[in-house]
Every structure is written in C-alpha cells, then in structure tokens.
Amino acid sequence: MLEILQNIKLRPKNCVWELTARCNLHCRHCASGLGAGRTRGEELTQEERLRVCRELKDLGCEHVTLSGGEALLDKGWAALAERSHALGMYVSLITNGMAVTDRTAAEIRSAGISLVGLSLDGLETTHNYIRRHPRSFAAVCAAFARLTSQGILVNIVTHVNQMNLHELPAMEDFVASLPANLWRIQLGSPLGSLAEHPELQLFPEDVPSIADFIVEAKRRNRVNVSVGDSVGYFSRHESELRATPERGPFDFWCGCSAGCLTVGIEANGNVKGCLSLQSERFVEGNLRTESLKTIWERPGGFAYTRHFKPADLHGACSGCEMGEICRGGCTFMSLGATGSPHNNPYCISGVERRAASRLGKES
Numbered sequence: 001m002l003e004i005l006q007n008i009k010l011r012p013k014n015c016v017w018e019l020t021a022r023c024n025l026h027c028r029h030c031a032s033g034l035g036a037g038r039t040r041g042e043e044l045t046q047e048e049r050l051r052v053c054r055e056l057k058d059l060g061c062e063h064v065t066l067s068g069g070e071a072l073l074d075k076g077w078a079a080l081a082e083r084s085h086a087l088g089m090y091v092s093l094i095t096n097g098m099a100v101t102d103r104t105a106a107e108i109r110s111a112g113i114s115l116v117g118l119s120l121d122g123l124e125t126t127h128n129y130i131r132r133h134p135r136s137f138a139a140v141c142a143a144f145a146r147l148t149s150q151g152i153l154v155n156i157v158t159h160v161n162q163m164n165l166h167e168l169p170a171m172e173d174f175v176a177s178l179p180a181n182l183w184r185i186q187l188g189s190p191l192g193s194l195a196e197h198p199e200l201q202l203f204p205e206d207v208p209s210i211a212d213f214i215v216e217a218k219r220r221n222r223v224n225v226s227v228g229d230s231v232g233y234f235s236r237h238e239s240e241l242r243a244t245p246e247r248g249p250f251d252f253w254c255g256c257s258a259g260c261l262t263v264g265i266e267a268n269g270n271v272k273g274c275l276s277l278q279s280e281r282f283v284e285g286n287l288r289t290e291s292l293k294t295i296w297e298r299p300g301g302f303a304y305t306r307h308f309k310p311a312d313l314h315g316a317c318s319g320c321e322m323g324e325i326c327r328g329g330c331t332f333m334s335l336g337a338t339g340s341p342h343n344n345p346y347c348i349s350g351v352e353r354r355a356a357s358r359l360g361k362e363s
Contacts, residue, residue, distance in 0.1 A: 010306070011060035012263035012296060016275040018067050019049075019074040021267045024098050027131050029121065029159055029200055031191040031278050031336070040268040046076040048287065050083055052265065055292040057087040061263075065092045066113075067275065069267065072099040078111040085112025092117065094157065097143030098136065105146040116147050117155045117184065122164035123171065130163065130200070144178055155182040155226075160210055161200040168213050176222040185214055186228025187346065189336030191278050204337075204345045205355070211237040211348055229256070230330045234322040235348040255327040256341075259284070259302025263292075271295045273302045276332040304331065304341045315343035316350050 021032070021040045044052070056064065064084045071077050072095055084091045093108065094117040100108075108116065121130045124137040131137075147154050156175050158164070164171070175183045187210070188194050190201045215237055217225045227241050233253040243251040256274070258264075264275030269287035284302060285295035295301065304312075305327070313323045315338055320326065328334050328342030337345050344350070 008260070009060075010260055010296075012056060012292075013060060013261045014063045014065070014257075015056055015061050015263050015265060016065045016067055017265045018069060018267045018275055019071045019077055019080065020069045022073050023069040023096075024073060025070070025096055025131050025133055025136065026193075027096075027121075028193055028197045029130055029161055029188050030193040031189060031276055031332075032193075040266055040270070043267040044269050044287065046079065048269070049076065049080055052287055052292060053080065053083045053087060053089075056084075057089060059293060059296060061089055063090045063092070065094060065117075067094050070096060070099060072104060078107050081108075081111035081113050090114055094119065095143070096131065096136065097140040098133070100139070100143035100146055102146055105143075105150045105152070108147065109150040109152055113152070115153045115155060115181070117157045118143055118147075119158075120156050120171075120175075121159055121161070123167050123174070126164050126167060130161070144180075153181040154178075155184055156180045157184045157186070159186055159188040161188045161194075161202060162206075163200055165202070165206060165210070168210070172217050172220075172223060180223060182224045182226050183217075184226045184228060185210075185231070187230040187333060189230065189276075189333050191332075191336040195336070202346070204347075204351045207231070207346055208235070208237075208348050208351060211235070211241060215240045228330075229253075230333045230346070231348075233326050233329050233347050233349060235352060237348060253326055253329070255308075255325060256305050256329070256331045258331055259305045263296070273305060274332060277335060279335065308342070312342045314340075316345040316347065317343050320347075320350065322349070 020043060066077060066081060071093055081091050091113050092115040093113050096119050118140050120140050121127050127137040128134055144154055187202060188200065194200060211231060214225055214227055218240060231241060232238060239251045242253065258273030262274060264272040270283045271285050271287060272282045308327045310324050313320060313328055317323055317328045329344040329347050331341045333346045334341050334344040
C-alpha cells in the first residue's frame with residue numbers, strides 16, 4: 001500500500017494561501033498566534049502573487065483556498081481570485097465573517113469564488129468568547145445570509161475544543177437549520193494562542209466520543225458532515241468517518257498530504273507543505289527568492305512526508321501496525337501535542353489501545 005501511495009504524482013493539487021497575516025479578531029484558539037497587529041513582516045506584492053498563480057497552475061494545482069489572517073482585509077483578494085479562476089482553478093475562501101457586507105458578498109461571487117468557509121466555534125456565548133468579540137456570532141449569521149443570497153455555497157468550519165465539546169448536538173441543529181452546504185469538523189491543536197489557553201485544549205481521551213458524534217451525525221444525515229485530517233485513525237470509526245463519494249475505495253486515512261498533494265503559502269512568501277504547521281522548521285523556501293517549481297521539486301524537500309520511514313514513528317505512534325500507511329496521522333496535531341511529526345497521541349485507535357492496556361493491568 002505504501003508503494004502505491006508513494007507512486008502518486010507529487011503535485012500541489014490543493015493550495016491554502018494566506019493572503020495576509022492581518023486579522024480583525026484575536027481568537028483564543030488561533031494556531032498562528034497572529035492578530036492584534038502582529039504580522040509576518042513584508043507581504044508579497046500583487047505582482048508577485050499573480051506570478052505565483054501561474055506557477056501553481058503549471059504545477060498542476062486544481063484548488064486554491066484564500067485564507068488569512070482574514071483574507072478579506074487584503075486589498076488584492078478579488079483580483080487574485082479572478083486570476084486563479086481564469087486559469088481554471090477552483091477557488092474558495094475562508095473567513096470569520098466580520099468583513100462580509102452585501103457589497104463584499106457580491107464581489108465574492110463576481111470574482112469567481114465558488115465556495116466560502118465560515119468559521120463557527122460554538123453557540124453564541126461560546127463562539128463570542130473564543131473569538132473575543134461580542135458580535136462575532138451575529139456576524140457569521142449575517143454573512144451566511146448575504147453569501148447564500150448570492151448563490152454561493154457556504155460551509156461551516158468548526159474547531160472542536162473543551163468549551164464547545166458539549167455543544168456539538170445543539171450545533172448540529174443550528175447548522176442544519178441554516179442550512180449549510182457542509183459542516184467541517186476538526187480538532188484544535190495546542191499551538192499559537194491555543195497553547196496559552198489550557199481551558200480550551202482537548203485531551204486525547206476526548207477524541208473517541210467526538211468521533212462517535214460525527215458518525216452518528218453522518219447517519220442522521222441532517223447536515224453533510226465532513227471530518228478534518230486531524231480526526232482518526234484506523235479505529236472502528238475509520239470507514240464511516242472518511243467515506244465520501246469523492247474518495248471512492250480510499251475510505252481510510254492515507255497519511256498526511258503536506259508537501260505531496262498540498263502546499264501552503266504564507267503572506268510573506270514562505271512555502272510550507274501545510275499552512276497549519278506554525279514553525280519555521282517547516283519552511284521549504286521563499287517565493288521572493290525562488291520559484292515555486294524550484295521549491296516544490298527540490299531534492300530532499302518536505303522530508304517529513306515525502307521521505308517518511310516507519311522508523312520515524314516514535315512516542316505514541318511507535319510500533320503501530322498501521323504506521324506504514326498512517327505515518328503518524330495529522331502532522332499539525334502531532335506538532336502541537338508533542339513538538340514533532342509522527343508522534344500523535346490524539347489518534348483514536350492509539351487512545352483506545354492505551355485505555356484497554358490500562359484496564360488489563362488493573363484487572
């Protein structure tokens with residue numbers, strides 16, 4: 001199986017692009033820890049970004065997600081979306097909703113953006129606390145109405161944490177009532193601002209019950225539920241968690257795609273396999289000094305995924321029989337929990353094995 005996966009053509013099929021690090025919120029769970037005036041330094045010019053659009057297309061990119069910070073604070077977001085769309089790439093946008101006016105919603109549609117992800121992290125009190133803004137929840141609701149009135153598909157994106165964990169059933173009711181195109185559920189990783197808020201951080205033991213909820217919600221089919229790469233792996237939940245018509249026979253985790261099929265571009269031009277990896281050690285190059293092609297095709301690049309060996313597994317992942325395929329699950333979760341790839345204590349099957357082992361020792 002690993003040989004099959006390794007023979008898949010390496011290409012940045014999916015790009016998540018941080019247009020600006022600037023944000024109009026300073027959320028307690030933000031993995032980047034940016035916001036409140038903090039930036040990554042000088043950001044790419046529009047001319048540089050339009051060049052990168054062409055490079056992405058030439059390398060086989062199919063889907064570009066415009067992100068931030070808050071992408072809508074960037075003055076060039078619409079022109080960049082139009083250029084990406086004109087080149088034949090599917091363009092989506094993720095936003096906190098605060099800057100979505102009637103005019104902005106119309107601009108999003110005319111720019112060729114097909115899908116918008118709106119971040120929603122709990123019911124009103126919880127969401128506003130996490131987002132540090134008393135009108136954030138209302139802004140999400142208003143943005144949803146404005147975007148859907150323009151015929152734009154809207155996904156709701158939720159980071160599960162200790163504060164919203166018990167609200168998931170009520171959130172299912174709310175998301176179904178909107179109704180959203182899809183509800184994307186993923187886990188918060190203790191990086192950036194979340195590392196400073198232990199009251200929000202999940203315990204590995206929380207994850208099996210989250211997976212139970214997701215599977216049950218999928219069966220209810222009141223809303224189209226999708227899981228992030230942070231949830232899994234190879235437990236009794238796996239097939240139902242991952243199964244979608246698009247995945248075909250691959251209704252199981254096939255390993256982190258960072259640097260294999262995905263690429264992240266930071267506002268200052270830094271290139272990473274995944275934009276969520278908030279550490280300089282994952283920077284593969286900068287688009288001000290090198291082309292994307294040079295960075296993507298550099299021998300030895302993106303080593304944590306492209307050159308993975310089962311011997312790289314350690315800690316919670318050490319000795320796992322599925323490790324050759326899994327490769328330690330989501331690198332973002334592993335990095336936040338343990339500081340390194342291939343050591344992910346949030347793996348469901350690992351949590352359940354450890355619990356069974358403890359019970360065996362006690363009996």
